[in-house]
Amino acid sequence: MTNQIDGSEPDEIARLLRERLPRHQVPARLRVSIVESLDPPKSRRRPSLWLPPALSALATAMVMLLWLAPALPRSTPDQIQRLSRAVMSEYARAVFSGEVNPETAPAALPRVMRESGVLLNWVFTGDADITLVNVQPAFLEGRRALAMTYQDRDGHSVSYIIARGPNVAIPDRGRVQIARWRPLVRTEDGVTLIVWKQSGLVCVMASDMVSEADLGRFKEYFIKVRSSTELSETY
């Protein structure tokens, strides 16, 4: 096999790159997604006239449902209940005794991934609002897990725990639409939990952000974490 690259000048490589290297086309869904994300809110469609009465009726229905809720049969799976308690313990441990190591948190990830059996292909390490401050292996209900702790600008701690749990089912009841996801959101003993499954793993975010305003911010943190994390089991 001959090689006509031999003897060529480095600029020949530049020509090859320009002429022979394929240009990858932007997938249509990505283009749409980017355009939508750049779309200023003022240009979005105004709500239709039927929306206020419809919302009012919906609110009335929800109030009645809440009033009747205590009388309805409860079917919260024990699995989620137990998992929630375990996560709350882990969250409390992170808040009261967890170390804050923002300098070493990302660097510790490879070791913690090995020890927890959870592989993070892509992880949210923080931004101007929230920072990853600690990462360590954990155990939840006898399951190996990976626990990350974030801290926001106001000092709220947010635990993000990923546990192996192929048999854990997340019930429909209590799920809330947040951006394009629909995780379970619940508040217990002053701690808000957001629970979802991703790549066969159970993911839980926990924080003491329970007020309406704080919950809105907590959901924003969920969107950041959820959209920036890709994970899988290693073994």
Next chain:
Amino acid sequence: MADDEFRQQALRHLDALYNLAVYLTRNGSEAEDLVQETYARALRFSHRFEPGTYMRAWMFQILRNTFLTFYRLREREPALSETGVPDGEAPMFHHAPAVDGESAGAHMDLERALGHLPEEFRTPLLLAEVEGLSLEEVARIMDCPVGTVKSRIFRAKERLRGLLKDYGAQDLTT
């Protein structure tokens, strides 16, 4: 700069950003995530953009920084080594244009060789030679002096030649 103008300008660079993202991540879905995150950050920090400067270089800079923040964590790619090139399988590529068999082979060799270059070599090479950015713009994106950019591009080409030779790259110059 008005928001609308900023958005319109930012959108113009989507194709180039995605193309670089694919060559950086070697994975289509990760490239999509990277580009989405790049635009999210660009919008968030749009107030820092200085009108009159090149938005293209600014966007590329955000993309590369985002890539380094997330990608290096995975330790898939070792840091720059002066003596060797990283090991690894041939990269995955998506949405490549349809080509005939012979030409496809040449593309594969080029892509494979490119994938074996360390990021510090690959990025300036692609920015300068494929995207046509000036050395000054590349230096700003890479956060290093122009001389370093020149040196890396030169060495990248040398390595690419060596790799193509190893593959027995056929008929690439015709």
